[in-house]
Amino acid sequence: MAVSYKAPVKDVIFAFDVLDSYNILKKIERFSDFSPEIAVPAIEECAKFAEEVLAPINSVGDTHGATFKDGKVIMPPGFLEAYDKFKKAGWASMSLPYEIGGGGMPYTLSGGTLEILCAANMSFVLGPGLSIGAISGINFNASETQKDKYLPKLVSGDWTGTMNLSEPQSGSDLNHITTKAEPQEDGTYKITGTKIWIGSGEHDLAENIIHLVLARTPGSPEGSKGISMFIVPKILVNDDNTLGKKNNVHCISIEEKLGIHGSPTCVMEYKNSTGFLIGEENSGLNYMFTTINEARIRAGGHGLACTTGALQGAAQYARDRVQGRPVGMSKEDAKNSTIIDHADVRRMLMTIKSYSDAMRYMMYDNQMMLDFSYFGDEDTKDFGEERCGILTPISKAWISDLSVELTSMAIQVYGGMGYVEETGIAQYFRDARIAPIYAGTNGIQALDLIFRKISLNDGNTVNELFEDIEEITKQLMDNNGFKNLGEILSNHLTQLKEITNLLNIKLIEGDLTHASGVATPYLKMFGQVLGGYYMGKAALTAQKQTTDKDSEFYNDKITLSKFYIEQLLPLASGYEQSIKSDIDVLFNINSGNF
């Protein structure tokens, strides 16, 4: 009964144009030949794979779920076969550097493949996503010997990887990790402790699982400066790279969750498990941060994917469902009419679709900046890192928050049928709900933005972004068709800049509590304006690309930009008052009285 997934190939390709990706990525030597000739077939191939292999087992993953028995995790029916195809097709490693056996494609491109694969089956895609985190953790920080030992099989997907950060008493705040790592005479460590929220910590898809585990060595400093990172394989790897004996690592339970049922969330128990130190002792948190940015951008991608997946279902249902007579339509015309002709249903679909576009451009741009931060030259690397730094908390939180709202709206389009699990639309809503939580809650993203990112590079980073937005407002205002859009965007940009200045002054004055109290509405306001920037770019790009043949597609893009800037962007103003308000009010109620 669920709508079969059809990847929005043309929209994805258009996003690369909006971001001028082919030209901009030429600044990175290894991507100098990246072009539509590479991107389009890759996206088309990905679409085919997602539609034919992953989408058909999405609902199975949800209803059946991963199951836990006698210490083993059994993945849902069909996942093993699909993983085999996924691995062989190289989707797992598409954007990993070719030096370690990856596909060497830009992260920009894998923004598109992530969206498509994940919209088809988010639970399935989460596991390989975590492997990417482990691979980056090893690739950026481990020794050559370690890289040689673990990377080839991780990159090929024959093994998978995990990130083991949280413990029961230590989730958002990793300072209080207590897992112990005792050095042994042979240079290895014995790891002991319990780790929670370990995505794909145990499963039956691959022959080995390489855990990256944060732990403390004896006598290490308190807090975050005393955390080290260890490689703890499920099965130890011999010097000749064959598999050796089983390590003492166990999954002791999996969580029963609201969604992503096909992705096992494990409690992992380490008891004198053999671990191998990565890099230096006490540098584990820094190593972890090299991978967390990627994970945050991906979490935004998950939100985007749930939204665009849900949009398809809602649009299809609205096209099919005959019900009621649209206001102002004659009885005769109404006979061939479905609920998509109702203005209020249209508003819901337009809202989901234009937000989807804004989210897509934002997330792919963030990925493009990741490309620069990883592979840029001296001139462009810093820019990439900084721009990526400021975009990441916004894209992660803004997109993932919206994805809950928009998948909920998709349910509403279905009416009563949306509440019935059989239609599959509720799964998107349940799956989407994790994205605001993992990879750092959205509250943490907001604090990151306000305390670390707007002051980056003495504020130049955020100002450069504002200048880019301003440039788009000018182009819109200079354009007869878009003058109005430019003015609206400009007004909201001005408001955002004023608010940013006000916050900067408060921060300089040392009023940290104010900043922490208004961080969330500030991020929401910033996201809404940033979305306007991308939608402005999209309108300008669509106008340039319109040809007689394809005018409908591009006109639609202009319509979506118009709708966003005229009707959704203004919601940004609603946050201004919150941000300016006295925040003492937050603490005027005793905590027992809530």
Next chain:
Amino acid sequence: MAVSYKAPVKDVIFAFDVLDSYNILKKIERFSDFSPEIAVPAIEECAKFAEEVLAPINSVGDTHGATFKDGKVIMPPGFLEAYDKFKKAGWASMSLPYEIGGGGMPYTLSGGTLEILCAANMSFVLGPGLSIGAISGINFNASETQKDKYLPKLVSGDWTGTMNLSEPQSGSDLNHITTKAEPQEDGTYKITGTKIWIGSGEHDLAENIIHLVLARTPGSPEGSKGISMFIVPKILVNDDNTLGKKNNVHCISIEEKLGIHGSPTCVMEYKNSTGFLIGEENSGLNYMFTTINEARIRAGGHGLACTTGALQGAAQYARDRVQGRPVGMSKEDAKNSTIIDHADVRRMLMTIKSYSDAMRYMMYDNQMMLDFSYFGDEDTKDFGEERCGILTPISKAWISDLSVELTSMAIQVYGGMGYVEETGIAQYFRDARIAPIYAGTNGIQALDLIFRKISLNDGNTVNELFEDIEEITKQLMDNNGFKNLGEILSNHLTQLKEITNLLNIKLIEGDLTHASGVATPYLKMFGQVLGGYYMGKAALTAQKQTTDKDSEFYNDKITLSKFYIEQLLPLASGYEQSIKSDIDVLFNINSGNF
């Protein structure tokens, strides 16, 4: 692991004060002795019942669910015993008129009991709620003989009732109902057709179920003017009021839903089932509308209940969970600190709690207006009907939409634990998601507001409401402590009035499409301002009632009003632009292109 429910007795009682219920209800003769001496013990008793009997089986209802086997619906473990107690305690019939055996309490009071009972166990309460609909349907429209036959057992709860409106092709739009009713020589009718979304259509809680079924008699006019209402008992009732033979009425399946698992949603099959006409033929839709208002207000109540229930969980978790150091707090102080000391977590809790208050006042006021519409004298009945008319779509849609957002926020307070079903917080989120759908989707509420309600009584109804809001802005502005609040509320009221005038002009000009396209943002804006009105009243009431003994409670209420008016009310402005915008944009994209 789930937090045990503790009813917010003091908040509920305070709401009656904010609405000046005891004085205002004196205008209705039958409620002239309604007083705190009646209300307080009733709410306390209700709290005890909800906490001790209903809350303990809330999670059972969710995880076990109602099950369907061989045409029978088996309710979750514990529901039967609880229903027996519920019935005996009289909660089912508290606000039904004493003339038919009800408790004769005002609906105002049952706003409070609905909130409490439903926050403890929404799935459980839905069934008896539907009985109330059937009872009203019979009580207002059926013959004396029919009333005598069915009402006593329905009111006592020995039997339950249902409303059978929707069919597969006819949900939001009841014009296309095809269920047939063929008159028989003995004056009865043979009913044949399939009905869907029938809450508690079958279950094992009561010995009989009285279905009210909409159907068409032969030769009846097309559309809504040809629909009649029938009583179709599961077991026929003999003339001596004993149970007779089984009627040919069958539940053929129940839906697997996102939430409210303890409430069976049935597909009912009628095949030459014996039915009894209520009132006149072809008047069924009018009869139905006499009960639908109640159902809509209750749907808002469900949203309120999910929100206040979720708030408790989130607040308790935030008080218990040790994690991170609040910005600006010393390491030493942070040792005894939990996440409730983080400004961003506070913002979430303050948002949920102040919206909860606004929602509560709005919903109870709506119930109070229902009291007037049912039991008022000539002078007050019309006012009650009209005010109830305008409040109902707003309270239903604004509250139920918000309840999804706020229960989602409650999950966010829990972080990762919020996503784990075990904590119980996700159940509130899943349960809440139905309220924007049933009893008329929120889109339909918005159309009702804009097309039928703002023009009620030549616009005097809405203007009287605006005058009431204006009166509160004046009282706030005249009050030294609340001057600022009065100004903010006044500005937003002015904006709402301007927008309302603009819409009226468009409507007079015949631009119905514009109105239908902006109905939802208009309702949201109206709800946000109306919430400000109630929060203003609450601040004024709290200030008057503050005594040395109870100052903390009342100061908290003032703080919540301040937070709402300063920080949440301004979101109303964000909708202005949408409502003013050209809505052609909604139809510029071909439906195939979404």
